[in-house]
Amino acid sequence: MKNTIKFFAYIIIAAVVAALIFLNWPLYQRSVPEAENEQPVDVVVIGGGIMSMTLATLLQELQPDWKIEAFERLDAVGLESSNGWNNAGTGHAAFAELNYTPEKNGVIETERALRITEQFEVSRQFWAHQVRAGRLSSRPQDFINATPHMSFVWGDANIEFLRKRHAALVKNPMFYGMEFTTDQAQIRQWAPLLIEGRDPQQKVAATYMPLGTDVNYGVITNQLTEALKKQPNFTLNLQHEVRALHQNADKSWNVTVYDVATQKEKTVKAKFVFIGAGGAALKLLQLSGIPESKNYAGFPVGGQFLSFEDPNLTTQHRAKVYGQAETGAPPMSVPHLDTRFLDGKQSMLFGPFALYSTKFLKQGSWFDLFSSVNMHNVAGMVKVGAENLDLVSYLVQQAMLKDSDRQAELLKYYPTAKPDSWKLITAGQRVQIIKKDPEKGTVLQFGTEVVTDQDHTLAALLGASPGASTSPSIMLGLLAKAFPEQMAQGWESRLKEIVPSYGQQINSSPALTNQIRRATSEALQLPYIEVPADLGQADAVIEPAIIVAPDADSKNLNQEEQAM
Numbered sequence: 001m002k003n004t005i006k007f008f009a010y011i012i013i014a015a016v017v018a019a020l021i022f023l024n025w026p027l028y029q030r031s032v033p034e035a036e037n038e039q040p041v042d043v044v045v046i047g048g049g050i051m052s053m054t055l056a057t058l059l060q061e062l063q064p065d066w067k068i069e070a071f072e073r074l075d076a077v078g079l080e081s082s083n084g085w086n087n088a089g090t091g092h093a094a095f096a097e098l099n100y101t102p103e104k105n106g107v108i109e110t111e112r113a114l115r116i117t118e119q120f121e122v123s124r125q126f127w128a129h130q131v132r133a134g135r136l137s138s139r140p141q142d143f144i145n146a147t148p149h150m151s152f153v154w155g156d157a158n159i160e161f162l163r164k165r166h167a168a169l170v171k172n173p174m175f176y177g178m179e180f181t182t183d184q185a186q187i188r189q190w191a192p193l194l195i196e197g198r199d200p201q202q203k204v205a206a207t208y209m210p211l212g213t214d215v216n217y218g219v220i221t222n223q224l225t226e227a228l229k230k231q232p233n234f235t236l237n238l239q240h241e242v243r244a245l246h247q248n249a250d251k252s253w254n255v256t257v258y259d260v261a262t263q264k265e266k267t268v269k270a271k272f273v274f275i276g277a278g279g280a281a282l283k284l285l286q287l288s289g290i291p292e293s294k295n296y297a298g299f300p301v302g303g304q305f306l307s308f309e310d311p312n313l314t315t316q317h318r319a320k321v322y323g324q325a326e327t328g329a330p331p332m333s334v335p336h337l338d339t340r341f342l343d344g345k346q347s348m349l350f351g352p353f354a355l356y357s358t359k360f361l362k363q364g365s366w367f368d369l370f371s372s373v374n375m376h377n378v379a380g381m382v383k384v385g386a387e388n389l390d391l392v393s394y395l396v397q398q399a400m401l402k403d404s405d406r407q408a409e410l411l412k413y414y415p416t417a418k419p420d421s422w423k424l425i426t427a428g429q430r431v432q433i434i435k436k437d438p439e440k441g442t443v444l445q446f447g448t449e450v451v452t453d454q455d456h457t458l459a460a461l462l463g464a465s466p467g468a469s470t471s472p473s474i475m476l477g478l479l480a481k482a483f484p485e486q487m488a489q490g491w492e493s494r495l496k497e498i499v500p501s502y503g504q505q506i507n508s509s510p511a512l513t514n515q516i517r518r519a520t521s522e523a524l525q526l527p528y529i530e531v532p533a534d535l536g537q538a539d540a541v542i543e544p545a546i547i548v549a550p551d552a553d554s555k556n557l558n559q560e561e562q563a564m
Helices: 002-023 050-062 111-133 156-169 184-190 217-229 278-288 291-295 378-387 389-399 403-411 468-482 484-498 510-524 559-563
Strands: 041-046 068-072 144-146 149-154 179-181 204-209 213-215 234-238 240-247 253-259 264-275 296-308 320-322 336-342 345-355 423-437 441-445 448-452 458-463
Touching: 041 050, 041 253, 050 068, 050 217, 050 468, 050 484, 068 240, 111 217, 111 468, 111 484, 111 510, 149 156, 156 179, 156 204, 184 204, 213 336, 217 234, 217 468, 240 264, 240 278, 264 278, 278 291, 278 296, 278 423, 278 458, 291 296, 291 448, 296 378, 345 389, 345 403, 345 423, 378 389, 378 423, 378 441, 423 458, 448 468, 458 468, 468 484
Parallel strands: 041 068, 041 264, 068 234, 149 320, 264 458
Antiparallel strands: 144 213, 149 204, 179 204, 240 253, 253 264, 296 345, 296 423, 320 336, 336 345, 423 441, 448 458
């Protein structure tokens, strides 16, 4: 009996010791090469996605004499979450995403939707500026295409929610022109595949916004990178993986990178480091050792889509149609039937279906999640897991789906779909934020967040959607947090040339909305709707916008304004 007790005691002690070693690993800092540059470069950018290249582009415009080095572990930029096949390509403007407008106590909350719409308008201005400057293609259809955004629901409760959502949003200049209908015939005109084969007695509703877009963030990333490579103070290092970050006494950083080609390490000294490595950002932030890194953990979620490529089918559908998320599903799993423009042709995707993986990147390691767990975040991760059992249950259910189950979900949005018309593809990997909140304790947070150190020498971007579509706005926020002195000394005035609405609320007036959208629509070759000057006034009588196809001379979709 005593021997049995001793045996189990040894087992428990061994497990505790193993856990302590695991949670405190590494137990010591390994030696790394000395920095090869005595004079530090101004900025090191980690990751070759749209966030990093957007920041590098902004910095090169604001401070062209700064030396910037970028490190990407793969053999090209834009291959992870920025790649066109690894995301939905939605220009997230809150036109269709129902989770951006929750209903509480019978009232539709529009604050988040308005904020995201403002952010996407910043993206349009930034991209339009880059087109004019020659950094993005003079043929914007290479990366952005007009694609109406729709919300589509069925059932009395959902229909009433959509009706109230539409009524709340169209009062705002940025949402003027959005239409609502419960008429299947009208919906058929907007998106035929939604209605063909559907029970004509089924109650359905939809909103339609012609100002929506499909965006290929991979193309934007590559084009910005090619423009940066032409600058003398920018260096791109492919197949270089950052493996150590150490802050020096003078607050500069030693960034140790592994060259995959030569299998050698080198260290670069930098004044400022930006970690824009997508899912890998959390682990790199932890490598930095800054106190702020102890407040975060990550929860990885992947996605799969049904891909349709037959042009006889895909050309029948030109819209991004968003529905309601299933109970317990994360916001990134809201079902949508998407028109996409990828690899030079129009295609269509349906999904996403959640795919659980312990990887933090599509081309990451199965050990990513486990290696991110430490003494500072393990308790919070356990708490979040216990409080989000519905999400855990949802992911388990998704993991057990068969093709027949996916087909059944597809039929809700595309009633005549044939099982042999699609193939299942794996999209990108996302890492949701788990963070310590001063009021709520540790919580699971969706969206993105910029983390900076108190010395303003390092910043990291964590989180997921709607990241890529709002990348310019996020990077402008980073500039304000990380470079307050430079902003006050001239950067702000320069930014107003790049983003004319900088420091203003576009939705504050129809005039400003028209001014900004008219300019970006011209540069990006997108349609727009002229907003009436008296929109929102109590005694104003506003006729619904009449949607017509833009002609060669004008992209204005407001027919009355065209007549003027």
